[in-house]
Amino acid sequence: MKRDVLIIGAGGVAQVVAHKCAQNNDVLGDIHIASRTLSKCEAILESVREKGAMKQEGVLAAHQVNAMDTKAVADLIRDTGAQIVINVGSAFVNMYVLDACIETGAAYIDTAIHEDPAKICETPPWYANYEWKKRDLCAEKGVTAILGAGFDPGVVNAFARFAIDQMDEVKSIDIVDINAGSHGKYFATNFDPEINFREFTGTVYYWEDQQWKEKKMFESGRDWELPVVGTQRAYQSGHDEVHSLATNYPQADVRFWMGFGDHYINVFTVLQNLGLLSEQPVKTAEGLEVVPLKVVKAVLPDPASLAPNYTGKTCIGDLVKGVKDGEEIELFVYNVADHKEAYEEVGSQGISYTAGVPPVAAAMLVASGDWDAKTMKNVEELDPKPFFTILDQIGLPTRVKDARGDHPWNA
Amino acid sequence: MKRDVLIIGAGGVAQVVAHKCAQNNDVLGDIHIASRTLSKCEAILESVREKGAMKQEGVLAAHQVNAMDTKAVADLIRDTGAQIVINVGSAFVNMYVLDACIETGAAYIDTAIHEDPAKICETPPWYANYEWKKRDLCAEKGVTAILGAGFDPGVVNAFARFAIDQMDEVKSIDIVDINAGSHGKYFATNFDPEINFREFTGTVYYWEDQQWKEKKMFESGRDWELPVVGTQRAYQSGHDEVHSLATNYPQADVRFWMGFGDHYINVFTVLQNLGLLSEQPVKTAEGLEVVPLKVVKAVLPDPASLAPNYTGKTCIGDLVKGVKDGEEIELFVYNVADHKEAYEEVGSQGISYTAGVPPVAAAMLVASGDWDAKTMKNVEELDPKPFFTILDQIGLPTRVKDARGDHPWNA
Structure with missing residues (x-):
C-alpha cells in the first residue's frame, strides 16, 4: 500500500490531477504539487479549495522545484514523504523525474513520452529511446513506473487490452481521437502548442504487416462513424501508444487517427510550410536567435484559457479487430467526455480532463496495490478492469460497441 | 546642374538603382553606395561590374554607414561630394537621411514614406506626419527633395498628373498594382516582408467625397480588365500616393488597389489572425522578448533570392476619370514590366526593377535641372513628360489606353 502523492507540473492537466486527487484523498493521502x-x-490549490474538492481534511501543499534537477526532485520526494509521483510536467522532464523516483523508491506515473527539446519524432519504438532503457533498473529496485497513463496514451492502451482479452487473435488496433468541441477562438491548441505541433511536424510512424511504416501528416484521412459525435474526419498521426502497442502486439496493425477540421489543417499547413513550426532557431535581421515554434506558442491562446467557453464533446476510442472461435469480430471501446461538465467540476476543458483523470x-x-507492479509497465501490460472500474466512478466511463450493441464495458 | 550620386541602402531596389546609375553615369557622374x-x-558593385553596366569609366565605390545617424550621412555626403542622394534604405531611415541632405544641400530622392518602427498606418495624410514638416525648411534652404519617386508611389503619381493635365476637371484616380508573375515558392513577399506586411495590417485609408474614409484590408475587392495581364482581382489597400494625391487633388476620389491571389490572402489572414504580423513584442515562455513580424521575416525567402526564377509580368497603372469639354472621359495610363527581362538586365526581379528605375x-x-525644384515636391507636382521620356529610354515605357485605343503616351 502506497500513499501520499506528489504532482509535478502546474498546467491544465495538473489542475485536473490536483482536483481528482483531492476528491480521492481518503485513498491517496497527502497531496503535494510542485x-x-x-x-x-x-493558483491550482486555490481552485481546489474553492470547489471544496477535498474529500476529507488533509495535507494540500505547493512547492517550487526545477523538474530537470533530479536531486531536487528526489529531495522533495523525501521531504514530502510522497510514495507516488504523478508527473504531468512538460514532456522534456520525464527522465529526470523518473530517475528521482528510482533513487527514492517512489512509484512513478506519467501521461506522455519523454522528449528531447532539440529532436522531433525520433526512431520507433519511441519508448526504447528513453524510458525502456530504465526498465531493468526499475525491476531490480522494485520501483513501479507506469508509462503513458493519460487518456491517449493510457486509457486507449487499456481499451486495446480489454478488447484483445476477448479474442483468440488480434488483427488490428485503430485508435481514434475526436474533439468535437468548440472553443470559439480563431485558432488554439488544446494543450501546450509546442508539444501539440511537435506531434505533427515530423514523420507519422505506424505499424502494419509487422513492420514500421511512415507517412506524412494529413496524407491519410478517413471519415469515422462514432457514437454521440457522429461522422468525423480523422487523419493518421504519430502517437506514443502506437509504439508500445506495436511492441506488445506485433501481430496486429496499430494506427492512430486524430480528428482535424479543415480550418486547423489550413492554419497548420501555412505555419508548417513557412517554417514557423520549426524547433530549430532562426536569426532575425537584428541578430536575435529565436525558435519560431516558441513564438507561435507565445501568440496563441493559453490552452487553460479556453475552458470557460468550451462546449461540446470528445469521443476517444479503439476499434479493435480480431478472431474469436474462428469468426472475425470487432469491438469499439470508447469514452465520451463533455467540455462544459469538465469545467464545472474541475475548472478545466475536456482535453485536460481526459488527460488528467486517468493518472489519478x-x-x-x-x-x-492492484497496479503496484514493482517494475516499469505500459498500461496495456496491466489489468484494465480495475482501471475501468475507477474511471467509471471518477468521471470517464468506458463503453463498448460490438455485435451486442452499445453498452457499458461491464454490462 | 547637380552631379555625383550617393545611394543609401543595399537591398533588391538598391541593386537596380546602382545598375541604372552605372548605365547613365555620363549624366550622373560618380556613383557611391552605402x-x-x-x-x-x-556585392552590388560586383554585380554592376559583372554586367559591364558602367556607360563610361568613372568612380564606383562602396561605403559603410548607419543611415539613422544624420551626422554620419552628412559627413559621407561631404566626403564623396555627392550632390544627389537616392535613399532606397529601409523606410525607417528617411528623416535621418533627409536631414543630412538639408544640412549639406544635396538633393534628396526617396521611394517610400517614412515609418516609425513602433507604429503602423498613422493618421492621414501620412506625409504630413514626417516629410511635409520639413517642406518650409527645404524651400528656405533651396534644397530639392523629391518624395516617393519609385513606381508606386512615384510613376503612378506622374500617371495621374499626366491624365489630369488633359482634363478640365478630375473626378477619380484609381491606382491598380498587379503582379502577375510567379516566383515558384510556397510563399514570399516581393520586398522586405516587414514593410510589405506593415502595409496591410492596419487601416486602409482612402479619399472619397472630399474626406478620408477607412476600410479593412481585403474588405473591398474587384476584378480589373488590364492590358497584357488580363483580368485580375485587386483589393483596396493603403498606399503612400493616396495621401499626396488626395491633398493635391482634393476634388477627386483617390483609391489604391493591390492584386492578391487567394493563396496570398489565406497565408496573410492566418498570420494576421494569429498575431504573427504584430510589430509589438511578445514574450516566449522562456522570457525572450521578440517581435513576431521579425520572426516571420526571418523564415520567409529573401526577396532578392526570388529573382533568378521569377517569370511573368507586372502591370501598374492609373484609371483616371474626369471631364473634358463637358464630356466624361477616362484614361488608363500604365506600364507593363517583365520579371525575366529585369533579371537578365540587372540581376533583380520585376518588383525591385519597377521600384528602382524611377528614382534614377x-x-x-x-x-x-528639369526637376531640380529647390524645394520639397511629391511627384505629381512635377512635369511628368521629361520623366516619361527618360523612363521610356531606361526600361519602363508608359502607355495610355483611352478613347483613341492603346498607344504610347506621346504617340
Whole structure:
C-alpha cells in the first residue's frame, strides 16, 4: 500500500490531477504539487479549495522545484514523504523525474513520452529511446513506473487490452481521437502548442504487416462513424501508444487517427510550410536567435484559457479487430467526455480532463496495490478492469460497441 | 546642374538603382553606395561590374554607414561630394537621411514614406506626419527633395498628373498594382516582408467625397480588365500616393488597389489572425522578448533570392476619370514590366526593377535641372513628360489606353 502523492507540473492537466486527487484523498493521502513557478501551483490549490474538492481534511501543499534537477526532485520526494509521483510536467522532464523516483523508491506515473527539446519524432519504438532503457533498473529496485497513463496514451492502451482479452487473435488496433468541441477562438491548441505541433511536424510512424511504416501528416484521412459525435474526419498521426502497442502486439496493425477540421489543417499547413513550426532557431535581421515554434506558442491562446467557453464533446476510442472461435469480430471501446461538465467540476476543458483523470485512477490502483507492479509497465501490460472500474466512478466511463450493441464495458 | 550620386541602402531596389546609375553615369557622374553592411554594397558593385553596366569609366565605390545617424550621412555626403542622394534604405531611415541632405544641400530622392518602427498606418495624410514638416525648411534652404519617386508611389503619381493635365476637371484616380508573375515558392513577399506586411495590417485609408474614409484590408475587392495581364482581382489597400494625391487633388476620389491571389490572402489572414504580423513584442515562455513580424521575416525567402526564377509580368497603372469639354472621359495610363527581362538586365526581379528605375530617372532630371525644384515636391507636382521620356529610354515605357485605343503616351 502506497500513499501520499506528489504532482509535478502546474498546467491544465495538473489542475485536473490536483482536483481528482483531492476528491480521492481518503485513498491517496497527502497531496503535494510542485513546478518551476510556485504561484501556478498555489493558483491550482486555490481552485481546489474553492470547489471544496477535498474529500476529507488533509495535507494540500505547493512547492517550487526545477523538474530537470533530479536531486531536487528526489529531495522533495523525501521531504514530502510522497510514495507516488504523478508527473504531468512538460514532456522534456520525464527522465529526470523518473530517475528521482528510482533513487527514492517512489512509484512513478506519467501521461506522455519523454522528449528531447532539440529532436522531433525520433526512431520507433519511441519508448526504447528513453524510458525502456530504465526498465531493468526499475525491476531490480522494485520501483513501479507506469508509462503513458493519460487518456491517449493510457486509457486507449487499456481499451486495446480489454478488447484483445476477448479474442483468440488480434488483427488490428485503430485508435481514434475526436474533439468535437468548440472553443470559439480563431485558432488554439488544446494543450501546450509546442508539444501539440511537435506531434505533427515530423514523420507519422505506424505499424502494419509487422513492420514500421511512415507517412506524412494529413496524407491519410478517413471519415469515422462514432457514437454521440457522429461522422468525423480523422487523419493518421504519430502517437506514443502506437509504439508500445506495436511492441506488445506485433501481430496486429496499430494506427492512430486524430480528428482535424479543415480550418486547423489550413492554419497548420501555412505555419508548417513557412517554417514557423520549426524547433530549430532562426536569426532575425537584428541578430536575435529565436525558435519560431516558441513564438507561435507565445501568440496563441493559453490552452487553460479556453475552458470557460468550451462546449461540446470528445469521443476517444479503439476499434479493435480480431478472431474469436474462428469468426472475425470487432469491438469499439470508447469514452465520451463533455467540455462544459469538465469545467464545472474541475475548472478545466475536456482535453485536460481526459488527460488528467486517468493518472489519478492509476495512482489509486498503485495505492491499493492492484497496479503496484514493482517494475516499469505500459498500461496495456496491466489489468484494465480495475482501471475501468475507477474511471467509471471518477468521471470517464468506458463503453463498448460490438455485435451486442452499445453498452457499458461491464454490462 | 547637380552631379555625383550617393545611394543609401543595399537591398533588391538598391541593386537596380546602382545598375541604372552605372548605365547613365555620363549624366550622373560618380556613383557611391552605402549601407549598414559594407559587404552587401560590395556585392552590388560586383554585380554592376559583372554586367559591364558602367556607360563610361568613372568612380564606383562602396561605403559603410548607419543611415539613422544624420551626422554620419552628412559627413559621407561631404566626403564623396555627392550632390544627389537616392535613399532606397529601409523606410525607417528617411528623416535621418533627409536631414543630412538639408544640412549639406544635396538633393534628396526617396521611394517610400517614412515609418516609425513602433507604429503602423498613422493618421492621414501620412506625409504630413514626417516629410511635409520639413517642406518650409527645404524651400528656405533651396534644397530639392523629391518624395516617393519609385513606381508606386512615384510613376503612378506622374500617371495621374499626366491624365489630369488633359482634363478640365478630375473626378477619380484609381491606382491598380498587379503582379502577375510567379516566383515558384510556397510563399514570399516581393520586398522586405516587414514593410510589405506593415502595409496591410492596419487601416486602409482612402479619399472619397472630399474626406478620408477607412476600410479593412481585403474588405473591398474587384476584378480589373488590364492590358497584357488580363483580368485580375485587386483589393483596396493603403498606399503612400493616396495621401499626396488626395491633398493635391482634393476634388477627386483617390483609391489604391493591390492584386492578391487567394493563396496570398489565406497565408496573410492566418498570420494576421494569429498575431504573427504584430510589430509589438511578445514574450516566449522562456522570457525572450521578440517581435513576431521579425520572426516571420526571418523564415520567409529573401526577396532578392526570388529573382533568378521569377517569370511573368507586372502591370501598374492609373484609371483616371474626369471631364473634358463637358464630356466624361477616362484614361488608363500604365506600364507593363517583365520579371525575366529585369533579371537578365540587372540581376533583380520585376518588383525591385519597377521600384528602382524611377528614382534614377528622377536623379537624371535633377542632374539636368528639369526637376531640380529647390524645394520639397511629391511627384505629381512635377512635369511628368521629361520623366516619361527618360523612363521610356531606361526600361519602363508608359502607355495610355483611352478613347483613341492603346498607344504610347506621346504617340
